[in-house]
Amino acid sequence: MKITILYGTETGNAEMLAEDIQSELENDHEVDCLNLSDMGAGDFDPSRFYLLVCSTYGDGELPASAQPFAEAVAAEKPDLSAIKFAIFGLGDSEYEETFNFGPKTLAELMQAQGATQIGERIAHDASGPDMAEDLAFPWAEAVISEAAEAMGEDA
Amino acid sequence: MSTGKIAIVGAGPSGCFLAQSLLKAAPELEVDLIDRLPVPYGLVRYGVAADHQGTKAVARQFARVFDRQGAEFHGNVTLGADVTLEALQGAYDAVVLAAGLSNDRPLDVPGAALPGVWGAGLITRALYDHPDAGTLPDLGPRPLIVGNGNVAIDLLRLLAKQPEELEGSDLGPVATDWLTQSGIEEITITGRSPAAQAKFDTVMIKELAKLSGVTIHVEGAGSSEDAAEAKKIEAVLALNGHATGPRRVTFRFGLAPLAVEGDDHVTGMRFKTDAGEETLPCTSVLTAIGFCADGQLPRDALLARAQDIEAGVLAPGLYATGWFRRGPRGTIPENRADAQALASRILADLTPDPAKPGRAVLADLDARVDYAGWTRIDAHETATAPEGRVRAKIARREEMLRRAREEES
Ligand SMILES: Cc1cc2nc3c(=O)[nH]c(=O)nc-3n(C[C@H](O)[C@H](O)[C@H](O)COP(=O)(O)OP(=O)(O)OC[C@H]3O[C@@H](n4cnc5c(N)ncnc54)[C@H](O)[C@@H]3O)c2cc1C
Ligand SMILES: Cc1cc2nc3c(=O)[nH]c(=O)nc-3n(C[C@H](O)[C@H](O)[C@H](O)COP(=O)(O)O)c2cc1C
Numbered sequence A: 001m002k003i004t005i006l007y008g009t010e011t012g013n014a015e016m017l018a019e020d021i022q023s024e025l026e027n028d029h030e031v032d033c034l035n036l037s038d039m040g041a042g043d044f045d046p047s048r049f050y051l052l053v054c055s056t057y058g059d060g061e062l063p064a065s066a067q068p069f070a071e072a073v074a075a076e077k078p079d080l081s082a083i084k085f086a087i088f089g090l091g092d093s094e095y096e097e098t099f100n101f102g103p104k105t106l107a108e109l110m111q112a113q114g115a116t117q118i119g120e121r122i123a124h125d126a127s128g129p130d131m132a133e134d135l136a137f138p139w140a141e142a143v144i145s146e147a148a149e150a151m152g153e154d155a
Numbered sequence B: 001m002s003t004g005k006i007a008i009v010g011a012g013p014s015g016c017f018l019a020q021s022l023l024k025a026a027p028e029l030e031v032d033l034i035d036r037l038p039v040p041y042g043l044v045r046y047g048v049a050a051d052h053q054g055t056k057a058v059a060r061q062f063a064r065v066f067d068r069q070g071a072e073f074h075g076n077v078t079l080g081a082d083v084t085l086e087a088l089q090g091a092y093d094a095v096v097l098a099a100g101l102s103n104d105r106p107l108d109v110p111g112a113a114l115p116g117v118w119g120a121g122l123i124t125r126a127l128y129d130h131p132d133a134g135t136l137p138d139l140g141p142r143p144l145i146v147g148n149g150n151v152a153i154d155l156l157r158l159l160a161k162q163p164e165e166l167e168g169s170d171l172g173p174v175a176t177d178w179l180t181q182s183g184i185e186e187i188t189i190t191g192r193s194p195a196a197q198a199k200f201d202t203v204m205i206k207e208l209a210k211l212s213g214v215t216i217h218v219e220g221a222g223s224s225e226d227a228a229e230a231k232k233i234e235a236v237l238a239l240n241g242h243a244t245g246p247r248r249v250t251f252r253f254g255l256a257p258l259a260v261e262g263d264d265h266v267t268g269m270r271f272k273t274d275a276g277e278e279t280l281p282c283t284s285v286l287t288a289i290g291f292c293a294d295g296q297l298p299r300d301a302l303l304a305r306a307q308d309i310e311a312g313v314l315a316p317g318l319y320a321t322g323w324f325r326r327g328p329r330g331t332i333p334e335n336r337a338d339a340q341a342l343a344s345r346i347l348a349d350l351t352p353d354p355a356k357p358g359r360a361v362l363a364d365l366d367a368r369v370d371y372a373g374w375t376r377i378d379a380h381e382t383a384t385a386p387e388g389r390v391r392a393k394i395a396r397r398e399e400m401l402r403r404a405r406e407e408e409s
Helices: A013-025 A064-076 A101-112 A132-151 B013-025 B042-046 B059-067 B085-091 B120-127 B150-160 B173-180 B202-210 B227-239 B299-304 B322-326 B332-349 B358-362 B371-383 B397-405
Strands: A002-008 A030-035 A049-055 A084-091 A122-125 B005-009 B030-035 B072-075 B094-097 B117-119 B143-146 B186-190 B214-219 B247-252 B256-261 B268-273 B276-281 B284-287 B313-315 B318-320
Touching (some): A013 B059, A049 A132, A122 A132, B005 B013, B013 B059, B094 B332, B120 B150, B120 B284, B150 B186, B150 B247, B214 B227, B299 B318, B322 B332, B371 B397
Parallel strands (some): A002 A030, A049 A084, B005 B030, B186 B247
Antiparallel strands (some): B268 B276, B313 B318
16 A cells, blocks of 8 residues: 655654654555655645654644644645545643644544544553554554555555 | 764753754764763753653653664763863864753842752752752752743642652652652742743643642732733633642742842842832742853853854854753754754765774773663663652762673673
8 A cells, every 4th residue: 555654743753653653564565754844735645545643742732843734734725535544643641631632633634624534543642651653553554454445455 | 884973962852863863864974972971861861850751751762863873872971071172073073062051040149159049950950860969958848939931840840749749750769758858838939020921831830730739829920912921821820729738839920039038048039029129038949040051161162153153053063052052941842953953054064084083082981881881771770660660760970880881691
């Protein structure tokens, strides 16, 4: 499958995870990895499956590298009805009230333009015991097989 | 084949992010991170609060810089004592100063030298088991915090916490006992500006609403038309009346320090207010008003002569980044952006000279700790963590050095 991993980050944790996911998937898929800051609202390609990896900052806001993208999507309102994506969040449960709000905002933004979310939004907790990749690899595998089915491809 | 040799002085977030960016763009570079401590990561280890382990998780990225990207760690090497700047410049194609700012900016008012006045850096280093820290002082029952930045809030939160609220932190036994037995009855925190312009982040304030043993009063928070300012004021006001225990916490704003009062020890602090003057009695004064250079490196002179300080260029082949360049402002992400920009600049400037010896210039420093040495310290610290703690930091330099040298059995 053709996959693009898009990451939104501020201190680089999401970038590191995105690269780890890329290495993990590369043997079986054609995988690109891109910072959301380098992604235009009109750059989506329906033949690709999008894996979003995004942290949360401030008081539940998107991280710096995702903000221009979010603003562009909100302003340009691209038609994303042919686009399928899954999303993985990096957050910290110390920020109780706004835990993983960044990815939530991003998913809602994509959905508002008609994109279809595959699977549940999974969250890593920086204050929890798990390594992000231990949650993200099984997540990626699961959403890819679900997406393959939906997109009529071999996983 | 090496495409150049770069020495980065300071293995804090700035130095590590810089090495990460450099090696990402040019994996063949020889990048050496030199730190005066036997352990890397700077203020991630010794500044970021013990009860903010999530923020410290950024160290996982930094570990990769050594593990996978091939940077070398040269710990326990002090620039200005063990090796000179000139020697480094002679040995490397580029030298970067990422040494941070470790001294507390002094409070510039009469009485600031009285016993009982302590800097936030001094206290946090002692709390977090920094090897060069002194012992934790007695603050008495009514400490007063001067400053309204995130560091001031960190201090307030730790002083206000009950022992069980420190679960999951890496606070050591000495600091834990000190906090548990502090006998603190009231903590006053004062800011020079109105709440609207306070430097702390709103999330830091919201976190205080979780404190389980305090009664919080907020005085004179004021109001603002500006949305961001109003949000900040709202967060502070939301704390007013939070009552979960007997330890009193009072927020005061618009108080400009005039003098520390007392004969042979702090007894109070006098401020200028809108209405005139006011003296708040207290048993100690904790200043959290910023940081400055420690004098080991001629920072002022270097910055004054800088070729392009905005770009981090001090002189040909000599650069600065992070707090050392920008001053004591900005969180970890800002250092990343700074370091990424500087990495591009260095790579553009770099003209490798194969005759430069690089890390051979450090070879005679026998007490150096390498990355493998740090991983032995790290493994020991995590393996010996007591119940309720994620790590048991080694506080003494000699013990760090001993652990670092110990071969794995
Ligand atoms: C108490 C406190 C709490 C903070 N909490 C947070 C937080 O929760 N979140 C956040 O994002 N930011 C926080 N910050 C800010 C953050 O720590 C800084 O933005 C960041 O550490 C600056 O990075 P740096 O690499 O420039 O400096 P530093 O982290 O200070 O690193 C400098 C390194 O240089 C070394 N060094 C110094 N002099 C020499 C020398 N002569 N020779 C060799 N090595 C030398 C030091 O040992 C140190 O390892 C906090 C800061 C403080 C002071
Ligand atoms: C200042 C600050 C604010 C944060 N705010 C939130 C938040 O509101 N909700 C959340 O779930 N995580 C929050 N986090 C945690 C980060 O999302 C988490 O550390 C993540 O691993 C960072 O990933 P990144 O390096 O890719 O940006 C915050 C972290 C910091 C330093």
